[in-house]
Amino acid sequence: MTARGRVLGIETSCDETAAAVVERGRTVVTSVVSSQVDLHARYGGVVPELAGRAHVELALPVVTDALAGAGLDRRGRSFEDPAGPVGIDAVAATIGPGLIGALLVGVSTAKALALAWGVPFVGVNHLEGHLYAAMLEAPEIELPVVVLLVSGGHTLLVALDAPGSYRVLGATVDDAAGEAFDKVARYLGLGYPGGPEIDRLALSGDASSIRFPRASTAGAFDFSFSGLKTAVVSYVRAHPQVTNADVAASFQEAVVDVLVAKTVAAATEIGARGACLAGGVAANSSLRARFAEVFDDRGMRSYLPSRAMCTDNAAMIAAAGYFQLERSGPTPLDAGAVPDLQLRTSR
Amino acid sequence: MRILAIETATIEVGVAVADETGPLASVTARPGRRQAETLHPAIADVCRIAMITPAELDAIAVDIGPGLFTGLRVGVAAAKALAGALGLPVVTATSLEVLKAACPSGLGAVIPVIDMRRGEVAWLMPARPAPDVRVGAPAELATELAELAELAGLAGLAEGVGPVLLVGDGALRHRELLERAMVPAPVFGGTALAAPPVASLAVLAIAATKDGRCCDPASVRPFYGREADARINWSSREGREAVS
């Protein structure tokens, strides 16, 4: 690896096709995410909205865009010096968790790029990538921190001790927090994705009007949201006159209560210097406000990354790839995708 | 002119390097669902055997299907990335074309049949001006074979032309049904012609590049053979009636 430590990251685990170039795991040179909106613009709305075949068609254009943002052509050479050396030191891709058909596109693309350029390939755990999101925007961050990762597919509490060294403290035992938001929103007829809709509607509702359950779990730092979802449906069936605003506000209150309370408890237990939000649900305004307030009260730093860094992106994959390459070297080319990859404690 | 050919459309993973004189090196494996694990080491191996580096290639060839989705995506993604990163054009061929090209010519009609799983096959019907890709139940293929035999009989061509040759994993899987579909009974290719041979893809691709039939890697997409444009007609997903 050159001193610049330039890693091209590729992310295709779920709906987004993304590519980014990051230096030494800390400095984002360029980060491209092809949201489905872009996809429709490019293909005139004739392709499916989600995952699957879209990645095959988008991976190369998205990588090309990311390389261009770093001043490189499609061949990885500088625009100024097309005959010069490849300006990428390693290629990292998400190997899991995710949908197999989606993951394989990113893995196959990344391994082929690494082969073509003669640079190392690194297979990255998507969830580990999320741990570095806050760091990429706040280089001054002091570790250890507790990371609350809340997205459509995951809800995790992790202690980040150093890059590449972390402990999993808890996880959801059924539905992810983001899934609960989306399902309740659609049930209330608010459309999809539902997180932003609940967030907006909750502003005009009374959060104390309905006392939804705060589920207890066997593990102190685990979460459960399936019962809450069912409780919302039961309540609305029994109270047909209740307003969507009151349901949204009360539901959101229940979710935020549990998420923040467990993060605070975890931060206290591990003696964290601060706490970070990560994942798509980190865009929720009520969660952000409460998170900042609660940690402020305790004299701890809270890190609230931008929406672009919270949602799935490839910059975090490139960062994770860099740290992994430093610690444990490249991933062999006979590695495949691991759809059910878990985040496990790593020291 | 040196071409690297990638074949992952069906049950085999194959990689070959060829030039105008024919294939220089090839590797073929049947890795089950481990196409992504097998393909890239095979590319490295084939380059080593052919004693070239990827930078010395002139084009990338890839089988774009129809076949099995998982493998197709692995092969097409790798071909696009290799070509993009090396600044090379891509030559595409369908799995049916490759299978057909692998058969001896002049003996009779060749119909390649690819197994699409769950009771469907894809086949290439000899037709003018160009062969026609069909996807359907094996029974539909059997009907078309019967019609073909009838046409040949009407034209007095049945004798001397030789029986129809059916190749591909779809033909082998539904052999019992297809055998009875026409008179004279079709001849079946062996297991060597169950999957499109990568060497045939490479040779096809050499010819195609000479004719300038190359494209930019960004425009390459798999040919899945299954399209379903219908919107899902949800009745249970939306819960509460809209409340103002």
Place this chain on the structure above:
Amino acid sequence: MESQATVSTASEEQTRAIGAGIAHFLGAGDVVLLVGSLGAGKTTFVQGLVAALGGREPVTSPTFMLAHKYRTAPPVTHVDLWRLGHLQEVVDLALEEELDEGGVVVVEWGEAAEPLYGADALVVRFDWGRSDDERTISIEARGACWTSRIAGLREALGPGTAGAGTEGAA
């Protein structure tokens, strides 16, 4: 022969038990379509089913990943179509490849897959009962390989199972 059966459950445990009871009738290439509204017990049913086939990992919702595969015997692919809008997206999941390789595919929000798999499948419907915890679960055998199993399935659902057209016993 009657191709339907209905049973009522009064708790999540009972819904799980129904899933476990049906699990033992599953074999390579089988499709089970689960139909029911939010919170009706589909995932709970799959938890029982996967555990009965030797699954050790917790069964979490596959809504966002679209599919989870469990190392059971036979292997179960737990699919969730809630997020999908087009039939093409169901096709893209390549479930044929799972089925052809000896797997069982269990589909939440299975109505979306009916055009592709509905002719030869076990359809399990979940409806809310009178109380919050009560659910009515009805099964419908579609296609020859399922109708031949309906008698055994009805037995597995236990006492209180009713045939089509009759009220599920409370």
